[in-house]
Amino acid sequence: MSMDPGGLPILLSVDRVTKAYPGMQALTEVSFDVVGGAVNVLVGENGAGKSTLMKVIAGVVLPTSGRIRMDGKEVTFASRDDAIAQGIGMVFQELNLFPNLSVAENIFISREVTRGIAGIDKREQERRARTYLQQLETDIDPATLVGDLPIGEQQIVEIAKALAQDARILIMDEPTSALSSAETEVLFRVIGELKTHGVGIVYISHRLEELVRIGNFVTIMRDGRVTGRERMANVDVSWIIRQMIGGDAKDFPKPDGHSFGTEVFRAEDVTLPRVSGGYKVDHVSLSVRSGEIVGIYGLMGAGRSEFFECIMGRHPHSNGRYFIEGKAVRERDVTGRIRRGLALIPEDRQREGVVPILSIGTNMTLASIGRFCSLFHIRPDRERAAIAASVRDLSIKAPYPDLPVSSMSGGNQQKVVIAKALMTNPKVLLMDEPSRGIDVGAKADVFRTMRRLAADGLGILFVTSDLEEVMALSDRIAVMSNGRITQIFEREDATADAVIAASAIGHGHTTASSKSANL
Amino acid sequence: MSASVTARRPSGGFNGSIGLQLLKLRTFIALFAVVIFFGIAAPNFASAANVILISKQVAINAILSLGMTFVIITGGIDLSIGSVVGLSGMVAGGLILHGIDTGLGYTIYFNVVETCVITLIIGVLIGAINGWLITKLNVAPFIATLGVLYVARGAALLSSNGDTFSNLVGRPELGNQGFPFLGAGTILGLPVVIWGMIVLGLIAAYAATRTPLGRHIYAVGGNERAAGLSGIRVNRVKMIVYMFSGFCAAAVGLVISSQLVAAQPATGESFELTAIAAVVLGGTSMSGGRGTIGGTIIGAFVIGILSEGLVMMGVSTFWQIVVKGLVIILAVVVDQAQRRLQQRVVLTQVAKAA
Numbered sequence: 095m096s097m098d099p100g101g102l103p104i105l106l107s108v109d110r111v112t113k114a115y116p117g118m119q120a121l122t123e124v125s126f127d128v129v130g131g132a133v134n135v136l137v138g139e140n141g142a143g144k145s146t147l148m149k150v151i152a153g154v155v156l157p158t159s160g161r162i163r164m165d166g167k168e169v170t171f172a173s174r175d176d177a178i179a180q181g182i183g184m185v186f187q188e189l190n191l192f193p194n195l196s197v198a199e200n201i202f203i204s205r206e207v208t209r210g211i212a213g214i215d216k217r218e219q220e221r222r223a224r225t226y227l228q229q230l231e232t233d234i235d236p237a238t239l240v241g242d243l244p245i246g247e248q249q250i251v252e253i254a255k256a257l258a259q260d261a262r263i264l265i266m267d268e269p270t271s272a273l274s275s276a277e278t279e280v281l282f283r284v285i286g287e288l289k290t291h292g293v294g295i296v297y298i299s300h301r302l303e304e305l306v307r308i309g310n311f312v313t314i315m316r317d318g319r320v321t322g323r324e325r326m327a328n329v330d331v332s333w334i335i336r337q338m339i340g341g342d343a344k345d346f347p348k349p350d351g352h353s354f355g356t357e358v359f360r361a362e363d364v365t366l367p368r369v370s371g372g373y374k375v376d377h378v379s380l381s382v383r384s385g386e387i388v389g390i391y392g393l394m395g396a397g398r399s400e401f402f403e404c405i406m407g408r409h410p411h412s413n414g415r416y417f418i419e420g421k422a423v424r425e426r427d428v429t430g431r432i433r434r435g436l437a438l439i440p441e442d443r444q445r446e447g448v449v450p451i452l453s454i455g456t457n458m459t460l461a462s463i464g465r466f467c468s469l470f471h472i473r474p475d476r477e478r479a480a481i482a483a484s485v486r487d488l489s490i491k492a493p494y495p496d497l498p499v500s501s502m503s504g505g506n507q508q509k510v511v512i513a514k515a516l517m518t519n520p521k522v523l524l525m526d527e528p529s530r531g532i533d534v535g536a537k538a539d540v541f542r543t544m545r546r547l548a549a550d551g552l553g554i555l556f557v558t559s560d561l562e563e564v565m566a567l568s569d570r571i572a573v574m575s576n577g578r579i580t581q582i583f584e585r586e587d588a589t590a591d592a593v594i595a596a597s598a599i600g601h602g603h604t605t606a607s608s609k610s611a612n613l
Numbered sequence: 614m615s616a617s618v619t620a621r622r623p624s625g626g627f628n629g630s631i632g633l634q635l636l637k638l639r640t641f642i643a644l645f646a647v648v649i650f651f652g653i654a655a656p657n658f659a660s661a662a663n664v665i666l667i668s669k670q671v672a673i674n675a676i677l678s679l680g681m682t683f684v685i686i687t688g689g690i691d692l693s694i695g696s697v698v699g700l701s702g703m704v705a706g707g708l709i710l711h712g713i714d715t716g717l718g719y720t721i722y723f724n725v726v727e728t729c730v731i732t733l734i735i736g737v738l739i740g741a742i743n744g745w746l747i748t749k750l751n752v753a754p755f756i757a758t759l760g761v762l763y764v765a766r767g768a769a770l771l772s773s774n775g776d777t778f779s780n781l782v783g784r785p786e787l788g789n790q791g792f793p794f795l796g797a798g799t800i801l802g803l804p805v806v807i808w809g810m811i812v813l814g815l816i817a818a819y820a821a822t823r824t825p826l827g828r829h830i831y832a833v834g835g836n837e838r839a840a841g842l843s844g845i846r847v848n849r850v851k852m853i854v855y856m857f858s859g860f861c862a863a864a865v866g867l868v869i870s871s872q873l874v875a876a877q878p879a880t881g882e883s884f885e886l887t888a889i890a891a892v893v894l895g896g897t898s899m900s901g902g903r904g905t906i907g908g909t910i911i912g913a914f915v916i917g918i919l920s921e922g923l924v925m926m927g928v929s930t931f932w933q934i935v936v937k938g939l940v941i942i943l944a945v946v947v948d949q950a951q952r953r954l955q956q957r958v959v960l961t962q963v964a965k966a967a
Contacts, residue, residue: 406842408841408842427846428841428842428844429844429845429846432843432844433844438842440839440842445836445838445839446836446838446839446842447839447842448836448839449831449832449835449836449839449840449902450835450836451835451902451903452831452832452835452902456828456831456832459828460828460832460839460840460843460845461843461844461845463825463828463829464825467824467825470824470825470826471823471824472823472824472825472828474823514843518844
């Protein structure tokens with residue numbers, strides 16, 4: 095997978111690294127070179143393993159197997175400190191700052207400037223912090239608390255912190271996601287300067303135009319593997335998209351042409367206020383017919399998951415009216431809404447979907463245990479029969495349903511969560527990113543299941559950030575942006591460009607580069 | 614000690630069922646080890662009279678530990694139970710000795726059954742206060758129950774100005790005799806306390822394994838968010854476990870004051886710690902989601918036998934305290950080592966499979 099760096103030095107190379115987590119494999123035999131004096135771009139869909147790979151290089155996570163070499167010598171980063179000592183700086187995707195400390199204190203955290211036993215030299219720290227911030231052309235006062243800064247300025251502090259480490263390799267994981275276009279320009283100038291000093295930059299972003307503009311080398315990841323590596327000069331945006339999606343890799347079941355029934359679910363005027371004012375979910379109305387699959391597409395933070403949570407009754411402060419088969423839903427809490435026939439497959443499987451230490455079978459019947467009881471006594475025979483039926487139905491690989499669910503692969507865990515939802519006999523199924531972080535085979539199974547359930551008369555609402563998925567699976571596509579539904583397409587009217595354009599409405603600088611969508 | 618022998622699991626193939634069986638047997642093996650050790654080392658240890666004596670001691674801690682087990686499985690902790698033991702003893706003692714003065718010139722006295730019911734209800738109500746603080750006011754369980762620990766102990770002391778309610782035999786003219794039966798009586802040759810432990814233990818074990826409530830308790834402790842999204846009423850489950858814990862504590866308070874035929878406000882100090890020790894020794898995870906009632910009972914027996922056996926061997930009380938502490942630490946260390954090993958096996962399996 096290695097390629098000629100064109101005379102530039104290779105600062106670090108990752109050699110066939112694998113990283114497994116309980117229930118999922120984030121990286122499979124990944125090899126990757128960081129070239130000095132260049133911007134090494136890394137792209138891939140959500141869950142492709144980019145962030146994990148960077149965390150391996152930065153010493154945040156330890157690989158399960160594989161090697162890392164620097165200057166030809168093998169190195170092991172047991173901790174972030176080891177990596178910092180080797181000159182590896184990182185700007186994290188999720189900000190790693192202490193809101194209760196000042197900007198200067200954050201920049202010098204764990205490398206405080208001291209005057210012997212006299213303690214920390216606050217003035218010197220602030221003076222140096224100011225020079226880094228000036229390099230980034232901002233006038234943030236180093237003495238302010240980080241918690242008092244808006245998110246964009248916090249991002250700049252995070253970058254300043256990485257600069258202060260005098261890194262030879264600087265990893266930037268979506269550094270521009272919270273920056274304005276002016277701030278982004280400044281960042282690019284700083285990156286150009288670092289390049290001339292021989293620093294190897296690793297740059298991750300979903301904004302493809304941006305990558306083509308500043309990248310020298312591009313590496314594409316998909317499903318935890320590297321699928322392509324090229325000089326940026328030789329490629330264009332459409333090549334990158336092809337590599338990311340993998341042309342023929344996905345297997346979407348064709349619509350079977352069944353007709354839709356009457357309306358099974360309607361949400362009217364759903365709102366969820368944001369703490370800082372405005373709405374996370376801004377007066378959203380949507381309906382689903384029985385047998386229909388409605389895809390909700392949008393960028394991260396568009397309010398899609400929050401909309402689902404409102405429907406399920408997770409947010410007591412939300413407003414809105416819901417109807418199931420024409421009858422108003424008056425139940426306020428999750429328990430009541432499940433009883434009325436709503437079921438949610440949450441986006442974050444590990445945190446909201448499964449109870450990892452409980453068994454596979456127990457997880458499946460968790461939401462519907464009352465069905466297997468006489469009075470308050472669980473009937474093990476009935477429960478076992480239902481579990482066995484589900485395992486068969488969804489082709490779950492679970493020879494021993496008594497093993498903990500955490501022993502399964504991500505795809506099988508996802509099927510367990512789907513089984514749990516289906517056991518409540520729902521009329522409407524809400525699926526939040528149902529294919530995230532699972533392997534290709536399981537994805538195909540999940541998609542087939544969605545088609546089958548729709549054919550059986552269920553109404554399905556699903557959220558995805560994957561354009562191809564939403565185009566292939568939906569009977570209708572609702573596009574959300576900034577908490578609102580900006581457009582609803584019938585399948586035959588939807589085109590990729592129109593959907594992306596609708597997902598960028600109301601986003602300041604995303605509109606400028608409409609292709610930069612979260613593919 | 615012997616527990617570590619079973620901690621080694623076959624590191625090759627992952628055979629879930631064998632691994633799980635060994636996990637469950639670990640506390641059993643510890644129990645057999647202490648029984649055999651003292652059977653040999655301490656004379657008269659295995660005599661029937663001594664077994665019943667030890668069981669009576671163990672029953673008190675075991676009943677408290679039952680309530681504590683559910684609380685810990687939900688990921689919480691109940692520090693207030695020792696104080697509730699003291700307070701409920703005072704309530705029972707006060708009702709028997711002084712009744713309730715209505716302030717209208719006459720006093721209501723209750724018979725023994727009514728007294729016990731009222732005392733148990735008060736225990737449940739204190740549990741409900743714990744649950745309310747934790748679920749509605751979002752106070753951390755440690756702090757909420759620590760606060761209630763002090764309040765309940767203070768209330769117990771206030772109830773008698775620090776004095777002991779003694780000679781709780783009741784008076785024939787009031788019809789409230791018979792209280793000492795709880796502590797001293799026997800049914801079919803077994804002391805009432807031991808019956809209490811058996812009955813409550815069976816109910817708790819049944820609830821844990823065969824009822825939806827039990828499932829919900831494990832689910833809340835294993836992953837509260839997922840449980841909530843599965844339609845489990847998380848707050849209601851938490852209320853119930855703290856109320857049950859209060860119930861167990863009140864029951865123990867009744868038993869102890871009945872055994873002594875007196876109620877003393879300082880009764881039950883640091884009982885919560887012994888109960889936590891039994892629960893942890895029984896294999897319940899302090900982070901929630903994992904544990905069994907059977908394990909807890911065995912844990913209570915290991916602790917009880919350890920201290921009684923050491924007494925019979927003539928070991929100083931001070932050494933007993935040290936040994937108890939070491940055993941608890943060892944149990945948790947072994948548990949952790951085992952879990953790490955298990956996780957590593959699963960991970961390599963996943964890496965190999967993909």
